[in-house]
Amino acid sequence: MPSSPMSQLGVALRPRASTRPRANFEQSVARSSLRRVETKGLLFAEGDPVTHVFRVETGAIALYKVLADGRRQITDFAYPNDFIGLGAWGEHLVNAQAVKPTRLRCLPIGTLRQYASRDPMISFRLYEVLAAELAASRDHTLTICRRTALERVVGFLLGMSRRNEQKGKDPSRIDLPMTRGDIGDFLDLTTETVSRTFTKLRMLRLIELPSANQVKLADIDKLERLAEGEKKARGRRSQTKAMRQDPQRSASQGCLLGT
DSSP states (O other), X not given: OOOOGGXXXXXXXXXXXXXXXXXXXXXXXXXXXXXEEOTTOEXXXXXXXXXXXXXXXXXXXXXEEEOXXXXXEEEEEEOTTOEESTTOBSBOXXXXXXXXXXXXXXXXXXXXXXXXXXXXXXXXXHHHHHHHHHHHHXXXXXXXXXXXHHHHHHHHHHHHHHHHHHTTXXXXXXXXXXXXXHHHHHHTOOHHHXXXXXXXXXXXTSEEEEETTEEEESOHHHHHHHHHHHHHHHHHHHHHHHHHHOHHHHHHHHHHTTX
């Protein structure tokens, strides 16, 4: 899975010598009020009016919706330097809950709009981040619908690994601020399935589990091949099944392939 698009705004708006508005924007964020949210505490709820944009300083936030049957579906996680609330207009469309004690900067939405109106590049970067967020949401939906439990968990871990690499950290050592239940709610799996999958990966010696909140990727290349291999294998099985059900289609494909 790709790293969260919410992190891209922080990178895009890093101050440069020749970009005074963006430097001022970053300073405004750094000077904005701090808010602390304890574990399981709500930053905001679905339907709350949008008054601020938030930047995570420490901790982590789960963004989720409550489904009609009462289940929770996490749509994304926000980590340090990620912005929250950019995609909302008028009122928040999701709930935001801390998965561990979290500190956030709170920038009034009016201040953000002022900077966006003064600097077209900030407006363009905001557009890019929102477009990337939409693309990530579509990719996440496809992941839940088409991938096996093993592929989902491996993909999640590889996404965390890539995030570490982008931030200059060890890509093989992952700190998980969330619980197995949170991961399950993100990947649409039960807590038991997530735990069994972690155990399976450990037994295959692909990961190590120094603690409940730490994972060491023992062989990133094998994990990537495992995820890719399962997708290819499933595709081959589906194609074989379709050919058996439709001999005429099988014959025509054989001609096209020159076999």
